[in-house]
Amino acid sequence: MSKAYVTKSPWVVHYDGSSCNGCDIEVLACLMPMYDVERFGIINCGNPKHADVFLVTGTVNEQNKDVVKQIYEQMPEPKVVVAIGICACSGGIFKDCYNVLGGVDQVIPVDAYVPGCAARPEAIIDAVVTGLGILQAKRDAMVEAIDAPAAIEAPAAPAAASAPSAVKYPPIFTMAEIKVNAELYKK
């Protein structure tokens, strides 16, 4: 499968759920001259309809879950979601609050988790660049679906009918790994 252009020009949209702004500042730090993610063609485009990568910081709660869902639905395929910071991964210290649903993965499928409080810019860049591999896989799945439309349209294949949404990608970090990574980041 040829290399998809999407891996060379991932545009990001950033949404702050309800974080303390620590992770948001680190996300913006990635764009600054020191880290300069535009080297990889990454642009903070601020428009879900142009974006390929959705960066979420902070917890998802009753008030913003529809906003998160809407931004996700407005993004055209292929797309990846990166949860940045421990609040976006699992709810963090706000997990037990009455209005907090937990991590972003309670509402939309998440492809990469970046632990940390706040997440380091290096970790964020690592997650986005790792997410490019997932973008490539999703693009390949799209091309396969276009090349073999019969597999999707076949009436006797309920599994194939839901094929696009059934393709699940494992998260880059498991929760156990997040704990290990969190220890590493502390050092």
Added chain:
Amino acid sequence: MIKAIISVIAFLVLAPFVGGLLAGFERKLAAKMQRRVGPPVLQPFYDVGKLFQKENMAPTRFQDFYVILFVVFIIASGVIFFMGGDLLLVIFTLTIGAAFLIIAAYSSNSPYAEEGAERELLSMMAYEPMVLLTVIGFYMFTGSFKVSDIMAGNAMPFLPMIGLFVGWVFILTLKFRKSPFDLSMSHHAHQELVRGMTTEFVGRTMGWVEISHWYENVFLLGFVFLFFANGTAYGWIIGIVVAILTYFFEVFIDNCFARMKWQFAFKSAWIIAIVLGVVNLFVLQLCFMN
């Protein structure tokens, strides 16, 4: 005739490459000015390739129709220009193209796209007088509206038309949508209007808009070239060098200014058109029309 056909084909084939490369160098230069490394020079091509590989999701089916008309008219205005056609026809075709982009933005019913479209209408009002005055200046100097006649002229229009040249470079900032006049569809205005006119253009629609901007940029720089055309080889060289320098001057301006309000864009463009443009036309009338 054969010369015209060759230059039209050269425009159709080469302009996207030249425009894309210019955009790539622009981003590299902007990055250097901010002490960053910046993206690869071919980044604009990767971006457009990416856009063509994305899912297509238009809010209405009319939007793509208007965008296609925008692309066709922008390319057509460039074709008429490089064919050596009538300058008046060129600028009217260009205006129709710009109008179709505004209609496309309005058709989406998105508040951000509509806001961008309204600002684009205002900036059109700001730059149109200067465009017309420039074309009239070329007519007064060479006695013809045809690009082929202006190209074959035996005197360089630059010095007698220097006021019009400065005015043209000024409105190029509006046409390229660079700061301080990037108010209708800026990359850098997330908080204000998301992405302006192009907010609702997704995937290949956005890709076509980018490609036609490359065409448009090359053709607008062709106007700069026209100021130096005098039918000799050194006129060609000066023209091409100054056109490229003008583009990077616009990038420099882009990086040095904040975005201004539309009132400033409107007032400054009209004042420049009246002061530099009209006075220059008077001078041309006195010196060359008798």
